[in-house]
Amino acid sequence: MADPMKIRASLKGDVADIRVLVSHPMENGQRKDNAGNTVPAHYIQTMTVEIGGKPVIQGQVGTAVSRNPVFGFKVKGAKAGDKVVIKWRDNKGETRSDEAAVA
Amino acid sequence: MDMIRRTVLKGIGASGVLSAALAAGVLKPTQVFAAEEWNKAAFEAKDLGAALKAIGAAAPAESKDIVLGAPEIAENGAVVPITVTSNIPNTAYIALFALKNPLPLTCSFDFAEGAQGDIQVRIRLAETTAVRAVVKTADGKFFSTQKEVKVTVGGCGG
Structure with missing residues (x-):
């Protein structure tokens, strides 16, 4: 199981500024290790952001997103205390879901 | 039982x-x-044209209402911070392409109610390339803008 995401959601007016740091190797399938073997691709493909129980953003991700990716989103109409749930799924079928509250 | x-x-x-x-x-x-x-199909497309076709945006119109934030020079192609802010009303979708990457489509986001057309992401760039953001509005129109990023050390292989 991958490490937890770090999610920060801060409210500016009625817009929640959501930042998430995902812990993931994001191997693009082209990199070689020290022994010269190609490291197989292992990367996040889809992610969703839910706020207050409603899905608001669906992301599709390819191999060109950096290792331990950082994403930033803005969602209008959020209130302090709303629960932010972020989920991802990678090409090996691994998933992870983490949550935080809008502050 | x-x-x-x-x-x-x-x-x-x-x-x-x-x-x-x-x-x-x-x-x-x-x-x-x-x-x-x-x-x-879109993520495995090897050139921009094919990738655009796969997301259904054959010929997006150029737009100055998309603000693409990218460094002019990226020293490390493995981590290039990009921001896309769409000032187009009813932005429902943003896709980000790196034209000279082996696979140009880097990521795309669909927005539902409340989510703003404003994203931040860190991508890999293989070499100096133009980065292109494509925006789709809720009524299915496509707009696009691009910016050149110089890359000193590429971030794809090794």
């Missing part, structure tokens, strides 16, 4: 438990979005 099975079947059949579950979004959590599945 049989008892349990019967109870379960009864439960589902009798009183719309299933439809209630559907309505509550238990069985289909995120049907809000048009594209649920990872767009394999």
